[in-house]
Amino acid sequence: MLAQAPGIPAPDCVADAGSWCARVYSWTGVAWLSRDADSTISVLVSVVLIVAVAALVRLVVNRVITHVATGAGVPGLLSLLRRRRGMSDAERIEAFGSARRAQRARTVASVLRSAASILILGTAFMMVLSRFGVNLAPVLASAGVLGLAVGFGAQNLVKDFLSGIFMLLEDQYGVGDHVDLGDAVGTIERVGLRTTSVRDDAGVVWYVRNGTIERVGNASQDHAVAVVDVPLELDADVEEAGRVAAEAAREAVGAGLAHDVLEPPRVLGVQSVTESGMTLRLTTKTRPNRQWAVKRAVTERVVSDLRTAA
Numbered sequence: 001m002l003a004q005a006p007g008i009p010a011p012d013c014v015a016d017a018g019s020w021c022a023r024v025y026s027w028t029g030v031a032w033l034s035r036d037a038d039s040t041i042s043v044l045v046s047v048v049l050i051v052a053v054a055a056l057v058r059l060v061v062n063r064v065i066t067h068v069a070t071g072a073g074v075p076g077l078l079s080l081l082r083r084r085r086g087m088s089d090a091e092r093i094e095a096f097g098s099a100r101r102a103q104r105a106r107t108v109a110s111v112l113r114s115a116a117s118i119l120i121l122g123t124a125f126m127m128v129l130s131r132f133g134v135n136l137a138p139v140l141a142s143a144g145v146l147g148l149a150v151g152f153g154a155q156n157l158v159k160d161f162l163s164g165i166f167m168l169l170e171d172q173y174g175v176g177d178h179v180d181l182g183d184a185v186g187t188i189e190r191v192g193l194r195t196t197s198v199r200d201d202a203g204v205v206w207y208v209r210n211g212t213i214e215r216v217g218n219a220s221q222d223h224a225v226a227v228v229d230v231p232l233e234l235d236a237d238v239e240e241a242g243r244v245a246a247e248a249a250r251e252a253v254g255a256g257l258a259h260d261v262l263e264p265p266r267v268l269g270v271q272s273v274t275e276s277g278m279t280l281r282l283t284t285k286t287r288p289n290r291q292w293a294v295k296r297a298v299t300e301r302v303v304s305d306l307r308t309a310a
Helices: 020-028 031-035 037-071 074-082 089-131 136-153 155-170 238-254 291-309
Strands: 178-180 185-191 195-199 205-209 224-232 266-273 278-286
Touching: 037 089, 089 136, 089 155, 155 185, 155 195, 224 238, 224 291, 238 266, 238 278, 238 291, 278 291
Parallel strands: none
Antiparallel strands: 178 185, 185 195, 195 205, 224 278, 266 278
16 A cells, blocks of 8 residues: 555545445555545446447447348348349349349448447437536537538538438339439439439439439339330331231340340330321330340331331
């Protein structure tokens, strides 16, 4: 034990043999250090417990979010992808849909984990401040005023983030989809919580704020339809033209495009009639993003066969 300074009496708490005050005084012999030992060590222990519990809760919450958001569909997805070579077209489309849902689930899980971490760590920080005797009322009031000011100044930013979260939850579009966002038409290259980047047919990349997107036209979800309009003369035999067009379309999709076609081509009949002629419409249900290749092949073959038949 260190020698007590002369003229400085021992604190009263030394009489309590089981207290931290008595232990610290017996170790150091310093009265002022021993006097507040119990309260100081109590605060330190509670702070350590708060930090430990917060870390544990954050770990458990993150694991639960990850398991719920991404764990359920992964085994089935891997099984589908392992046997993708032997799949039918419909099964292959479903596998791609599962992959997309898994990707969206991972993104949503990441957002939820970040929000949970901010909430848990922020609460723990406020509890630690309270244990050190900090009056939280002015802090909370200041935070409220600051949050209000930031909210007014960053309305567009908050709107963009909220729109991005709802877009992910609703699966409005994903990377690789061909979309019409109003301001930009093209293929999605990146989906973020604030912006979405779209590359159009000319190769230009457009960055669109999620909060400004009022409508989304997605040509790549589940399936697509290749629409072919063939002009005919007013005096043309519609029934014969339809028969030739249907046969030509079936031959076109069978020549290397069978894996892209989900249903055989259909002749819908005359779509419109004008003073100069009429329009015969054919449709073919295809895999996502393959409608344009099928449309080009069908158009070329149908036009060629109709000219030959004429």
